[in-house]
Amino acid sequence: MKGGSLILNKRAEYEDDLKQSGLKNTKSRKAIIDILIQSDQPITAEQIYLKLKESKTEINLSTVYRTLETLDNKGLVTKLSIMDDDRMFFEYNKMGxxxxxxxxxxxxxxxxxxxxxxxxxxxxxxxxxxxxxxxxxxxxxxxxxxxxx
Incomplete structure (x- = not known):
């Protein structure tokens, strides 16, 4: 249950972060940030999309990309670019x-x-x-x- 309480604590924190950034706490933003919080390393938009599909969350890959771009612009996620790889990796910016x-x-x-x-x-x-x-x-x-x- 330790992981569950971390997510609940982080969820309250990111809901405040969304509000302070002028963003609504939408279902897709919440689902994407939850996945980023649970990940112990940066992950791609495609990996996020697959995890959302596994959990039966209705979302398009284009929505995942747009949401990540919005969250990045507001400083709530960070991007990692790996040398010689065209993919971008993302992580929740408030995890330290x-x-x-x-x-x-x-x-x-x-x-x-x-x-x-x-x-x-x-x-x-x-x-x-x-x-x-x-x-x-x-x-x-x-x-x-x-x-x-």
Missing amino acids: HRHYLVCINCKKIVTIHGCPLTSYEEELEKETDFHIVGHKLYLYGYCSDCKKK
């Missing part, structure tokens, strides 16, 4: 920032737990008098399965 290892060969995405840049950010702010408000980190390479091949 995360960093990823991305396999160049199979496109597997692995979450890096913890932030290795916190102290470096503080150092840079002092050095440059630049107020840093965020960052993204994607490290590219080969996963253990692809390395063996």
Whole structure:
């Protein structure tokens, strides 16, 4: 039940976020954000669409794309573009920032737990008098399965 309570807490939070962004809490937005919250890594619009279909949610793929674009424009989701891949990956922006290892060969995405840049950010702010408000980190390479091949 721990995952269920996380979703309920996050749902109340994103309902506030939608309202503050001037967006209505529509059925499709709610369903898409719920899937993003449940995912432990960024996922594509197609993956979201398939999960919605599995749960018998009536929605078009074009609606998923339009909804993600709207949520991205309002800062509620973030996009991840993987090197040499035309697909965009999405994640809910209010889950706390995360960093990823991305396999160049199979496109597997692995979450890096913890932030290795916190102290470096503080150092840079002092050095440059630049107020840093965020960052993204994607490290590219080969996963253990692809390395063996």
